Amino acid sequence: MSKMKITSLLFSAIILFFGSCKKDTPADTTSTVIFNASSTTGAYIANEGQFNNNNASLSYYSGSGNSSTTDVYNLVNNSTLGDIAQSLTKINNKLFIVVNNSTKIEVTDLITLKKIATITGLTSPRYLLPVTTNKAYVSDLSSGTVSIINLSSYSVTGTIPITGSSEQMVYYNGKVYVTNIATSYLYVIDAATDNLTDSILIGYGGNSISIDKNNKLWVLCGGDFSANTSTLHKVNPSNGLVEMSLTFAPSTYASRLNMNDVKDELYFLNTNVYKMSINDTSLPTTEFINANGKSFYGLGYNNTSNQIYVSDAIDFQQSGRVYRYNENGTELGNFGAGISPGYFLFLNN
């Protein structure tokens, strides 16, 4: 075989190889979207996005069907939301979107999502809780404080020192109860004076908190995957006593404690979804909803439809999915969301 023949064969093979090249752009998913939020059935989903990628987003779900509108904040305001959309709070027809790694809170109209203000001056904000008509607290992962927000001027007016990483909060009877994922205490703030007044020893790593119909606090602690295991605590806020503590199996991480509409059942994540009555004295041994390989990440209870929404973040680097279940744990449908969907806000809750 001559040199030229060999060369021609080689180059033909190479050209054939490159002829089958793969595209390096995504399939075109562009479509016209219509966004009309319903104040009765609608829900917003905060999609955290990827850490440091500035691709947090907000999805809107109408309450029925198997589709949602993605990136609605961007759609309305023509700007990205930021980095790590952590939580959502509605106050007086306004939506407060805590964007953790962008160290800000975006304030929008609850229905139109039109941007109203941006609250800055925060370090690593996590959750926002209104405590009076004009005042809210914002927990923080790393500042060692809870920030005080003026809801009229949308500004930080002060801080309340709290050791560690403050997380979810609830308001009850003039006091704010603050969980902390880096200590073993539940902290108590007097909402009138903004002073830390007490700390209640519970388990390590409090991450979520709810109040039941008997006005008892339920606090879920994730532990640290090591010496401290996950625990669930029932606290009487009137006297600060821990009435019950339940311990999970080692090397598990329990999170996202939610109550049903009548506040007599608890739902939480521990790989799977678990459900227990407020009257139970032990942890459930069988799951309510099996994850079946899904990466359950966010959980919410829709008081209007009595449905449990659970998000699957998959690998936390791709668009997630939200599954809806009824109170028997039967799947009713699912819809797509953004990257790392983690928090639900039901407009009618």
Next chain:
Amino acid sequence: MQKPLFIFLLLFFPLLTQGQTDSTITLKIVEINSVRLFSKATGFSETKIDSISLSKIKDQSLGYLLSQNTSAFIKNYGPGALSSITLRGGSAYHTLVLWNGFSLANPMNGVMDVSLIPLSLFENISIQYGGSSSQWGSGAISGAIHLNDNTNFNQQSSVRIGTRFNSSSGLVSFGKFSFGTSKFSSTLKYFQVNENNNYKFELNGLSKTQTHANNNGYGIISENTYLFNATTNISFNFWHQYSNRQIAPLASQINSSAVQRDNNLRYSLIYKTSKKKSGFIFRNAFFNESIYYNDNSLLYPSLSLCKTFISEPEYSISINHFHTLQAGLNLTKTRAITTEYIDHKTISREAIFLSYKFSKHNFSVSPSVRKEYSNLNTAPLTYSIGLEQTLTNWLSYSGNYNTIYRNPQINDLYWNPGGNINLLPESGHSEDGTLSIDVIRLMDITKNDSTHASFEFTFFNKNIDNWIAWTPRGNIWYPMNIKSVHSYGSETFIHLLKTNKFLSAKFDLFYAYTISETTSSRIGNDASVNKQLIYVPIHKAGFNFFINYKSYSLTYNFTYTGNRFTSTDNLEFLVANKIHSLQIDYSFQLKNNQFSLFTRIDNLFNEKYFVVANRPQPLRNYGFGIVMQFNKKQTKIN
């Protein structure tokens, strides 16, 4: 040394050739070429960075060099910031950077930050493509970058100093002091960087200036070799490097408070001896490394401390002209502690490796095997076979098959919270085949030795199981063996070289086509299956053009990096970028000393681009510099 490189050295680098005119070699040094460190692995494709390319960018880092001259994708977070290597669709943990055969990757996090490797400290850099775990152990999955010393006995005593100022970054200074006798060679090299990196970039139509991006640091490397006789020598090398960097804010952030300080002390002691048919090399190293990181989002600063001791005896013997055997041991002990471990962690690994090579006429074949033992006892047996043959005077081929692996890093195992002691090593196999064509000989125009043209085409394939990734469980991140990945593609290189008595010119072109897909996942409903991995460009291409006329030279570089997906379902991506740079050098000689002035324009056409999401790169920027070499005239000593 490859022939093209030899030609480059002779024709293009007057500093070297002129500097050696008064030197006289008194001893014929016998180099130990049969051990792994000094011999090209049979069947592997390798790129040696030619001295011209290297000498022009002494003020830059290894990341800059690899980005402009190779098919590797350098995931760079901005000037002076973290840069990691992605080669052949692998992760940042899959390419080893070896200093005299010792891996520089931090054993705790596994990352090799090539922005912290200043080119002014090295003169011998090569890239070995493909998996080579049976040679270099854990992490040699996609390739290995070799940084080796040059020893020059009887070298002329000289001092070389240089400095460069860049409009967008700042000041870099570097120098080299060389001394040699017939028995002793000593070189001291240093560099210092003082960059504020307050460069301009554009975001959403607004012009912005980068803040909090200071990069200050220094490095010193001392290479000393004593020659007992023509066949035996001992080398002691010392490398200290300190870096104090501010981590710039994301494009989406108003400001940043993050700082990182890297402090590395590295020592190596290498004894080499050879006889007519055998060679022995005993390499030892001690690394003492620390990384300090802090920002406002942390409750307390993170401090990671790590000490590593490596000892590696290796023996080779040529049974006759056709058969060579190599055998060696590797003993590595690492002790690490960080604020995120419960206590000190010590990992000891011992490995034994054996290699055989058969060479006859134009054909070589070499099988190798390596087994690692440790107190974790998880590394698989690895083996490989490589072969190469010159078929005609213009056509040759090479190929290899390897089993490959990467141990979990110490952070993967012991980070608290989240560390997973049950992690398995990533493991799999890789194959590649290369065809090389000497175009000049093919076209029968071999009359002119000053013209060189070659074409090289490589196809590669790689499968990895138990890929390790960190994912959250609630608020806690933990690592898992999460998926399997299949990578395949091709690399094409074209080299052209033309010289005559007036002009020298060279043109190097490369193109890499890389598919790297998740084939299976342990996560349910994972849309990443059959999708391209994030930050692996399917297309990367570029060329370097160099022309020299009398005292002037011009270097033009073009690099195209294709779209990179940033979400694993391939719905989000960063758009491709085309970056041009131009450099003009003017060199002149005064008495026995050489001077070179240069100016460089990076990002010539003002491309607005991101290499990493949310981390803007600088617009067009300008550099100016001078390199001076003062030579002491040497008398003959033979």
